[in-house]
Amino acid sequence: MFIINFSFSKNIFGKSFKSALFLISLLIVLLVGQTNVLSNPKRSEILWDNYGVPHIYGVNSQDAFQAFGWAQMHSHANLLLRLYGQARGRAAEYWGEDYLESDRWVVTMGIPQRAKTWYQQQNATFRSYLDSFATGINTYAAEHPELIDDEVKTVLPISGEDVLAHVQRVLNFTFVVDPETVTNLHQKPKHSKGSNGWAIAPGHSTSGNTLLLANPHLPWFDLFLWYEAQITAPGIDAYGATLVGIPVLAIAFNDNLGWTHTVNTFDGWDIYELTLSGKGYLFDGEVRDFTTKTAEIKLKQQDGTIQSQKLTIQSSVHGPLIKQEEGKALALRVVGLDRPGVLEQWWDMAKANNFKQFEAVLQRLQLPMFTVMYADREGHIMHLFNGQVPIRSQGDFAYWQGIISGDTSTTLWTKIHPYQDLPRIVDPTSGWLQNANDPPWTTTFPSAISPEDYPPYIAPQEMDFRAQRSARMLAETDKISFPEMINYKHSTRMEMADRLLDDLIPALRQESSTLALQVADVLEQWDRQTNAKSQGAVLFAAWLEEIDFDTLFSQPWQPNSPLNTPNGLADPQQAVKTLLAVATQIEQDYGAIDVSWGEVFRFKDGNLDLPANGGPGDFGIFRVVNFIPMENSKHFQAFDGDSFVAAIEFSQPVKAMALTSYGNATQPNSISTEDQLKLFAQKQLRPIWRSRQEVEAHLVKRKIISKM
Structure with missing residues (x-):
């Protein structure tokens, strides 16, 4: 009134x-x-802007969830239904043998049954939200069957339990523990999972406003795809992104605060080696029986018939068995399986209006892992090493990376650390926080927390080159503006070049062969970046691919000099020998040793084929883009790396820009994805439309959501 x-x-x-x-x-x-x-809209609707971003306006939260389900189907129907089919453990039944291993993993880990339990454990209100999201999915399928591939329609209808099964498969059984890692214990996972995140306090920004940078980089396909959206309903007006199939925003901001996540150096799973005895296993000097269940895996044959296979699942007190041979067995233990509230926690994080409210939500510890990088309008910034960290009785981080003896209860963890035990930094004197998947000890300088104050198994002491590049850009800048933050985000400078070229170029000149001198000239003139026109980057990166990082440096990484080590060549002669062999191959493949980066590395989407920039984070490049070989070609195309990017300034009104590198849709009938990839190639972000007026001005599609 x-x-x-x-x-x-x-x-x-x-x-x-x-x-x-x-x-x-x-x-x-x-x-x-x-x-x-x-x-207070009188009807619930979805407004799509010209970049394919849905802006959801719900009369109430249930309508907003329904609209979000409808929107995700409009943009990713085939992918979403396929992911839900996999989360049920029935993908081989639907689509054949290619999904058999996936089904065995899902069923052995108990995901479908646990999803039923989780569904019942939701409070009644939030359970109704999950049902509404599923309703949105089913409604879209009923309205537009012609836009969905026939082979994925068999998954319909979707239920709230399917949503929770998908969440488990993504969070607990892909991010917390990667099935590839469990299968190949001594191999690096095929798919990298990383991110950059910055939070900058008013005292470190030129405008006097808090800044936040969100920058996950994941594979550009499958369950790793980000979906950008705005959700507005009574009590919430949040903008951000989530992984396809998840019904709430996982990275988001509102008018008062925002957060991003990075994959942290977190250990939430262990493999225990058991000694078999009789029909059981030894535990604390006694023989214990395995818990045994029998499940059925159905497999679609090439002729369309269904064949059934029995799957026997044995479990110890540690968890399900994943391998058994020669008197030994391996059992897997994973955190978070008794904590069903992650979706409600994310939803309430987006509804919070100040730091106190936000932290109260975090204290629930329903999110199994991920660093939380936070910033708000009042000037607070925070780095939280978030995770359901097991309370372990012994050992450091490296110890728990190996196979653990399961014969004794002393190694069996049963509880997690409470919120107050987790490494956390609020409003540091430096005025900035960064995380590039490095441990919490290096999030700002001067250091704000010490590893000596925490159990040694919490996180290792290390800092890779991308994290060093991230911290260096902030530490060497007195104050940073919003445009400068975006410019830094797109930095392709290679930290490893700065560490090695001062030794490598003189070593080449000492070799004094014609090729060695040519290589020295190319590397000396190189800008030490991986921009499209950078000459020398292809040569240097190809050399890095051929060497062993563990033996490369004369000076290893030192905790007391985290931004300047490792450094120096341990064996300059061998380095030169390898580099000259690489240079010969580069000249043979591309006609010149100074071939430009963008000629070899490409951004491709449909008919779009653009010179690429960016490169592997392992080389110390902040703008992470990973590439795979093109078929029958010496060239490479991007498939992983910078995906959703958001830069936010808590001005009045909030200033924000974003980009979803590969576009916001995979369905053939959706808005074109090429515009965003073009901007990505140009190292640009686009404005975020948040006000209703802005959205209406860039409107390309409207959908009224009907009550079911």
Whole structure:
């Protein structure tokens, strides 16, 4: 209710007093009416902007969830249904032998059954939200069957339990523990999972406003795809992104605060080696029986018939067995399987309006892992080493990376550390926080926390080159502006070049062969970046691919010099020998040793084929892009790395720019994805449309959500 007291002078207004009062009153009514229309819509709808981003306006939260389910189907129907089919453990039944190993993993880990338990453990209100999201999916399928591939329709209808099964498969059984890692214990996973995140306090920004940079980089396919959206309903107006199939925003901001995640150096799983005895295993000197269950895996044959296979699942007190041979067995233990509230936690994080509210939500510890990088309008910034960290009785981080003896209860963890035990930094004196998948000890300088104050198994002491590049850009800048932050985000400077070229170039010149001198000249003139026109980057990167990082440096990494080590060549002669062999191959493949980066490395999407920039984070490049060979070609195309990027300044109003590198849709009928890839190639972000007026000005599609 507004009470306005106007005092007018008749000498000024004369006969126009009543007319003026009427016009002012009419203006107030219109303004208040407009505000009510914008903040309390009379119908729930989705508005798509010209970059394929859905802006969801819900009369209530249930409608917003339904609309979000509908929107995800519009943009990713085939992918979403395939992911849900896999989360059920029935993908081989639907689509054949290619999914058999996936089904065995899902069923052995108990995902479908646990999803039923999790569903019942949701509070009634949030359970209804999950049902509404599923309703949105099913409604879209009923309205547009012609836009969905026939082979994935068999997954329909979707339920709230399917949503939770998918969440488990993504979070607990892909991010916390990667099935590739379990299968190949001594091999690096095929798919990298990383991120950059910055939070900058008002004292370190030129505008005096807090800044936040969100920059996950994941594979550009499958369950790793980000989906960008705005969700507005009573009590929430949040913008951000989530992984396809997840019904809430996982990285987001509102008018008052925002957060991003990075994959942290977190160990939430262990493999235990058991000694078999009789029909059981030894534990604390006694023989224990395995818990045994039998499941059925169905496999679709090439002729369309279904064949059934029995799957026997044995479990110890540690968890399900993943391998058994020669009197030994391996059992897998994973955190978070008794904590079903991750989706509600993310939802409430997006609804929070200040640091106190936000931290109260974090304290639930329902999110099994991920660093939380936070910033707000009041000037607070925070780095939280978030995770359901097991309370372990012994050992450091390296110890728990190996296979653990399961014969004794002393190694069996049963509880996790409470929130107050986790490494956490709020409002550091430096005015900035960064994380590039490095441990929490190096998130800012001067250091704000010490590893000696925490159990040695919490996180290792290390800092890779990308994290060093990240920290260096912030530490060497007195104050940073919003445009500068975006420019830094796109930095392709290679930290490893800065560490090695001062030794490598003189070693080449000492070799004094014609080729060695040519290589030295190319590397000396190289800008030490991986921009499209950078010459020398292909040569240097190809050399790095051929060497062993563990023996490369003369000076290893030192905790007391984290931004300047490792450094120096341990064996300059061998380095030169390898480099000259690489140079010969580069010249043979591309016709010149100074071939430009963008000629060899490409951004491709449909008919789009653009010179690429960026490169592997392992080389110390902040703008991470990973490449795979093109078929029947010496060239490479991007498939992994920078995906969703958001830069936010908590000004009045909030200033924000973003990009989803590969576009916001995979369905053939959706809005084109090429525009965003073009911007990505140009190292640009695009404006985020948040106000209803902005969205309407860039509107390309509208959908009214009907009640079911």
